[in-house]
Amino acid sequence: MAGFFSRARGDSPFKRILIHLLLIFACLVAIYPVLRVLTVSLRPGGSVFSMDLSMIPADATLENYTQILFQSDFWNWLKNSLIVSLSTALVSLILAAPAGYAFSRFKFVGKQPGLVFLLVTQLFPATMLLLPLYIMLIKLSLINTFLGLVFCYMSISLPFSIWILKGYFDTIPIDLEEAAWIDGSTPMGAFFRVILPLSTPALSITALFSFMTAWSEYIIARIVLQNQGLFTWPLGTVTLQGAYYTNWGPFSAAALLISIPVVVLFMATSRYLVSGLTLGAVKG
Amino acid sequence: MAEVKLVHLIKDFGKVQILKGIDLTIPDGEFVVLLGPSGCGKTTTLRLIAGLEEVTEGEIFIGDRKVNNLPPKQRDIAMVFQSYALYPHMTVYDNMAFGLKLRRVQREEIDQKVKATAEMMELTPYLKRKPRELSGGQRQRVAVGRAIVRNPQVFLMDEPLSNLDAKLRVQMRVELSKLHQKLKVTTIYVTHDQMEAMTLGNLIVIMNQGIIQQMGTPGKVYDYPANKFVAGFIGSPPMNFFPAFIDGEEEPFFQMASFRLPVPAQHREVMRGYAGKEVAFGIRPEDITVDQTDSEGRIPVKAKVEVLEMLGAEIFLYLSSPEEAFVADSASEKATSDRYLKLRANPAHSFIARVDPKSPAKEGDIVEVRFNLEKSHAFDGESEEAIY
Numbered sequence: 001m002a003g004f005f006s007r008a009r010g011d012s013p014f015k016r017i018l019i020h021l022l023l024i025f026a027c028l029v030a031i032y033p034v035l036r037v038l039t040v041s042l043r044p045g046g047s048v049f050s051m052d053l054s055m056i057p058a059d060a061t062l063e064n065y066t067q068i069l070f071q072s073d074f075w076n077w078l079k080n081s082l083i084v085s086l087s088t089a090l091v092s093l094i095l096a097a098p099a100g101y102a103f104s105r106f107k108f109v110g111k112q113p114g115l116v117f118l119l120v121t122q123l124f125p126a127t128m129l130l131l132p133l134y135i136m137l138i139k140l141s142l143i144n145t146f147l148g149l150v151f152c153y154m155s156i157s158l159p160f161s162i163w164i165l166k167g168y169f170d171t172i173p174i175d176l177e178e179a180a181w182i183d184g185s186t187p188m189g190a191f192f193r194v195i196l197p198l199s200t201p202a203l204s205i206t207a208l209f210s211f212m213t214a215w216s217e218y219i220i221a222r223i224v225l226q227n228q229g230l231f232t233w234p235l236g237t238v239t240l241q242g243a244y245y246t247n248w249g250p251f252s253a254a255a256l257l258i259s260i261p262v263v264v265l266f267m268a269t270s271r272y273l274v275s276g277l278t279l280g281a282v283k284g
Numbered sequence: 285m286a287e288v289k290l291v292h293l294i295k296d297f298g299k300v301q302i303l304k305g306i307d308l309t310i311p312d313g314e315f316v317v318l319l320g321p322s323g324c325g326k327t328t329t330l331r332l333i334a335g336l337e338e339v340t341e342g343e344i345f346i347g348d349r350k351v352n353n354l355p356p357k358q359r360d361i362a363m364v365f366q367s368y369a370l371y372p373h374m375t376v377y378d379n380m381a382f383g384l385k386l387r388r389v390q391r392e393e394i395d396q397k398v399k400a401t402a403e404m405m406e407l408t409p410y411l412k413r414k415p416r417e418l419s420g421g422q423r424q425r426v427a428v429g430r431a432i433v434r435n436p437q438v439f440l441m442d443e444p445l446s447n448l449d450a451k452l453r454v455q456m457r458v459e460l461s462k463l464h465q466k467l468k469v470t471t472i473y474v475t476h477d478q479m480e481a482m483t484l485g486n487l488i489v490i491m492n493q494g495i496i497q498q499m500g501t502p503g504k505v506y507d508y509p510a511n512k513f514v515a516g517f518i519g520s521p522p523m524n525f526f527p528a529f530i531d532g533e534e535e536p537f538f539q540m541a542s543f544r545l546p547v548p549a550q551h552r553e554v555m556r557g558y559a560g561k562e563v564a565f566g567i568r569p570e571d572i573t574v575d576q577t578d579s580e581g582r583i584p585v586k587a588k589v590e591v592l593e594m595l596g597a598e599i600f601l602y603l604s605s606p607e608e609a610f611v612a613d614s615a616s617e618k619a620t621s622d623r624y625l626k627l628r629a630n631p632a633h634s635f636i637a638r639v640d641p642k643s644p645a646k647e648g649d650i651v652e653v654r655f656n657l658e659k660s661h662a663f664d665g666e667s668e669e670a671i672y
Contacts, residue, residue, distance in 0.1 A: 175369035178336050183383035183430075184357040193382075197373045 034256075041065070041252035064249035065257070074254060076229065077236030082261070084146055084221075084232055085214040088153040092161050092210035093203060095154070100165030101191060105174070115166070118159040126156060127219060134223055142224075149224045149232075153217065157210040164209070168202035169195065204269040215262055233258045286347035286360075286437040286470060287312045288333060293342035295328055295494075302328045304494040306342070310487075313468045315461075317485035319475060321517070325494040326474045330440050333472065334363050346438060357386075362431035363440040366447065368423050370415040376402070376426050377411040383434045401433040421452045428460070432467065439471040445480065457483055478518055482506070490514050512668035515566050515661060521600060523661070524572075524635035526565040527627060530558040538565045538662075541627040542605050543585045548657045551672045555662065562665030569638035571656040574601065574645050582654035589649045590634065594641065601637040601645060603653065 011019070035055060042060040043050060050057070068074050102108070103115055133152050134143070142148030172195060180190035196203070218234040225231060231239070237254045240247050293306040303325045310316045318326040331337045333344055335356035344351050351359050362383075370379050377398055384394045402408045405425045415423055424444065431439055444460075445453045461484055464471055475481055481488050482502040490497045490505060490513075498510040509515035515523045528538040536547045536555045545565070547555045573582075591602040637653060645651050662671040 173367060173369065175365045175367045176371060178334075178356075179363070179365060179369040179371070179430075180382070181336070181356040182334060182361060182363045183434075184386035186355075186357070189386070194371055194373075 037252045037255055040248055041256055043249060045249055064253040068250040068253045068257065072240070072250065072254075073228075073231070073236055074233075074257070077231055077233040078258070078261075080146070080230055080236075081215060081232040081234075081258075084149050084153070085211045087146070087150045088157060088214040089207045089211040091150060092154055092157045093207055096158055096161035096165050096206060097196065097199075097203070098191075099158075099162045101169055101195065103162065103166040104169035105177075115163075118162055121155075121159050129155070130220065130223055133220070137224060144224065144226045144230065146230065149221060150214070152220045152224060153210070153214040157213045161206040161210060164206050165199065165202050168199055172198055208265060208269050211265060212262060287345075288438055288470060288472065289343075289345040290329070290333070291343040291345070293329070293332060293344065294340045295325070295332060295337065296340045302494055303332075303340075306491075306494075306496055308489060308496060308499070310470060310472060313470055314486050315464045315471045315473065315484060316487045316489060317473045317475060317481040318489050318491060319478060319481040319485075319517075320491035320497075322476055324491040326476075326491050327442055329491070330363075330442055330472060330474050333359075333438070334361055334440050335359050360437045361440055362434055362436040362438075363442065364427045364431050364444040366443040368415075368427040368444075368447075370423060370426055370430070372415055375412050375414055376407060376418070376429075379415070379426055380430045380433045383430065387434075397433050401429045404432075405429040420448055421456065424448060424456060428463070432463070432469075435469075437470065439469050441471065441473045443475055444473075446475075446477070453480075460484060478520065482518070488518075490517060492517075508670070509661065510670055512564055512566070512663040512670075515663070515670070519568060521569050521636045521638065523566045523568050525663075526567075526633060526635070527562070527665075528565045529560065529562050529627070529665075530555055531560070533559070538563070539627070540565065540605070541633060543583075545583060545585075545655060545657060545660075547662075548660065551662070554672060558662075558664075558671065563671065564663040564665060564668070566661035566663060567635075567655050568659065569600065569636045571659040572635070572637035572639075573654050573656070574637060574639050574643050574651045575654070582656070584652035584654055586650055587635075587653050589645050589647050589651060592645065592647050597641065599639050599641050599643060599645075601639055601643075601651075603635055603637055603651075605633045605635070 039055055039057060041064050042062070043057050044059055044061045044063060047057065047059065052058070103111060133155070137143045137148045137151070140148070142151060176194050176198075177187070177190040180194045181187065185193060216234060217232075218238070221232050221235050225235060228239070233254070237251055237258070240251045240254070288308075288310040290306050290308040293303055293308075294301065295303040306325075306329060318329060320326050328337065332339055333346075335351065335354060339352050346359055346361070371382065374382065380398045380401060381394050384397060389397075398411075399408070402411055405428060407422070407425055407429055410418060410422060410426075415426065418426065424447075427444065441460075445456050448456060457480060473480075473484060485502060487499060488502055488505050489499045492513050498505055498514045500508075505514060506518050509518060509523075512525065516525070526538070526540045528540045530536050530547070531539045531544070533556075536552055536559060538545045538547065585605065587603040587605050589601050590604050593600040593602070639645070663669065664671055
């Protein structure tokens with residue numbers, strides 16, 4: 001609540017109320033569909049298409065949840081998704097941090113074009129990349145493997161991550177590294193001991209972004225993964241759809257359950273997203 | 285502790301030459317101040333010594349070692365940055381211990397050294413705090429502490445006091461002075477503040493446009509400036525300069541736009557060589573008096589008090605010399621020569637006098653000022669080098 005008041009400092013009460021009404025409206029718009037999914041997931045098999053609009057149906061039941069948890073491949077999908085998403089996040093960080101640092105600190109031929117080119121890759125719709133990615137993966141024998149899928153996701157998340165991290169490194173005074181060099185650190189040591197610890201906000205955003213890129217992605221996964229045992233959860237839940245009949249109850253339950261890890265991750269990292277860590281580094 | 289030697293140091297940034305050949309030997313244990321206006325190359329010189337910039341040409345020696353190609357960590361130096369550059373994610377203790385840890389010093393030894401330094405810098409109560417929880421002055425002390433805890437051969441300080449308020453700056457200046465007397469480590473200190481330079485340095489190196497203008501003790505650079513730039517840069521308010529030419533055969537005198545002054549007897553010989561040439565006559569504000577009576581027979585010059593600044597212990601008078609010429613023989617042939625007409629084209633000249641607060645002068649007054657010619661200076665009109 002302290003943030004609420006301090007952020008609004010200087011604004012008139014009327015403006016504050018207006019801002020909050022708008023925010024509440026936006027929240028409702030965002031949350032309403034999720035609540036509908038919750039409702040559907042609680043309905044017993046027979047009344048999925050009921051016209052009842054109450055949030056918790058009168059005959060609420062958890063049978064959809066037990067069905068998805070114990071009578072489907074849910075746990076396997078979850079495991080597969082976690083493997084793919086965490087790997088994407090981790091490898092993106094490992095590659096984007098040094099790359100962003102280089103773009104931020106070093107002078108080299110092709111630095112400016114390189115940065116622009118990274119942005120240009122973001123302009124193409126992901127579906128346009130499907131064919132080239134597919135051909136590449138076939139040639140590399142990475143089709144139908146997690147590695148291939150992570151490889152594809154990284155091609156989406158890396159440019160963005162590099163830009164975010166480059167931008168953040170730019171805000172860290174170079175004096176700090178120079179002080180570390182003089183204190184006896186190698187340039188590499190200064191990066192690990194000074195720059196990275198100061199970059200946790202940007203690193204968390206980058207990791208979160210990469211994780212989410214991979215977590216809910218469907219189309220690329222659909223192409224790369226063919227073996228049902230390797231299916232990530234978006235592919236898995238779609239198997240619940242039949243040609244003639246879709247089991248919406250368990251489907252909704254799965255959708256809700258699967259969103260939990262992202263929410264948890266978001267809450268865990270939100271603490272680091274608050275920047276201002278470099279305050280006090282320089283000047284007084 | 286070690287001697288630092290720079291041999292014909294040149295530094296280019298792209299097409300711009302920042303340093304144009306610096307030759308400088310800093311004796312072991314000396315406190316040397318690099319002084320100059322911004323952009324003169326003083327910070328670049330420091331960064332070259334630190335190894336933060338690459339040398340374009342020339343050599344740097346620390347002790348007996350040529351360090352041109354050594355990375356900063358192998359030069360055995362410590363640096364205090366203008367921004368302090370404390371590691372924000374580390375406590376004061378860790379900030380000071382960082383360099384020792386990297387050098388794989390034993391944990392007990394680190395602890396003992398950090399605590400001793402903290403004691404000396406009066407930082408003991410703050411060891412567990414992060415830099416953002418400290419005041420400006422405390423951060424500054426941590427920055428200095430971090431430098432001295434490693435006991436390096438050379439201290440480099442890049443305007444370390446410029447972020448402090450005036451009072452704290454004076455206090456830290458005294459502390460740095462004491463610290464140097466205690467540790468006797470070769471120190472190179474960069475500043476654009478001549479007050480800091482005069483009070484801190486055993487030796488002052490005045491730089492301008494990538495060249496060393498003069499090196500000497502504070503007293504020497506003040507009393508015997510090597511050229512017009514040094515004369516104008518050292519001292520506040522700065523030295524007054526009057527455009528003039530030398531006239532008179534046997535007893536040469538400075539012919540100014542609206543008055544003339546004799547060349548002091550001991551400098552007559554050298555000034556005769558400048559007969560007819562343009563020079564700049566220089567006099568410090570404290571060598572001008574406005575007393576009504578003068579027992580030493582100095583020549584009075586009329587001037588108008590434009591502005592009076594009362595500073596308590598002294599008064600600064602902003603004076604302007606009158607436009608009409610009151611030199612007696614202004615009609616003479618020499619006085620109407622081209623040179624004189626050139627001087628007369630811009631006759632009004634402002635200058636500053638630093639006088640006793642008891643002086644009766646008021647704004648708007650026409651006063652008689654007298655110059656202490658024994659303390660005057662003359663500079664070559666073209667090269668601006670000091671003639672005497």
